Amino acid sequence: MSQQALAEQCGVTARSQRNYESGERLPDAGYLAALPAAGVDVLYVLTGERSGAHPAHDAAEQVLLDSYRRCNAQARQHLIQTAALLAAGMPPASARGAGSSGGQSVVGDDAIQIGSVTGKARIKNR
Structure with missing residues (x-):
């Protein structure tokens, strides 16, 4: 034009x-x-x-985003960890039983590291 x-x-x-x-x-x-x-x-x-x-959020995504924004720092960390586990195809900690790490570990820089058959997915906190 x-x-x-x-x-x-x-x-x-x-x-x-x-x-x-x-x-x-x-x-x-x-x-x-x-x-x-x-x-x-x-x-x-x-x-x-x-x-x-940044595609528009559907209603379910907006609920998750709103919930995250209402959480305190510790709850946000738990929400991120749970989302990472679910995205990796693993059940959340509550479904695995207390005391089971299920291949998840928090590394020194507060990143979440999840073990898998093909390698490790790493999600860095911002």
């Missing part, structure tokens, strides 16, 4: 469009709101990160 065509679609002058693209001026919210209709990924324009990199 030409600068002129994008400018017209977003309600600005061609000169404003050139100024936005050259970094001489910053666009206003109205211009940014009009960009998606022109097929522009606004998140990419603002941050350099594609919108598709």
Whole structure:
């Protein structure tokens, strides 16, 4: 799409469009709101990160995310460990019985390491 065509679609002058693209001026919210209709990924324009990199959450994912955010630090660690075990095809600690590590170990840098037949999956805490 030409600068002129994008400018017209977003309600600005061609000169404003050139100024936005050259970094001489910053666009206003109205211009940014009009960009998606022109097929522009606004998140990419603002941050350099594609919108598709983070697909929308379905309802179940949102419940998990909300639950994680309500947890204290220790509960978050347990939630991460349980999710890592389930993702690796292993039952959570509560289903394995008390005192059984099931191949899981916490390493010195607070990473979770899970043993498996093909190797070890390592999930690093942030």
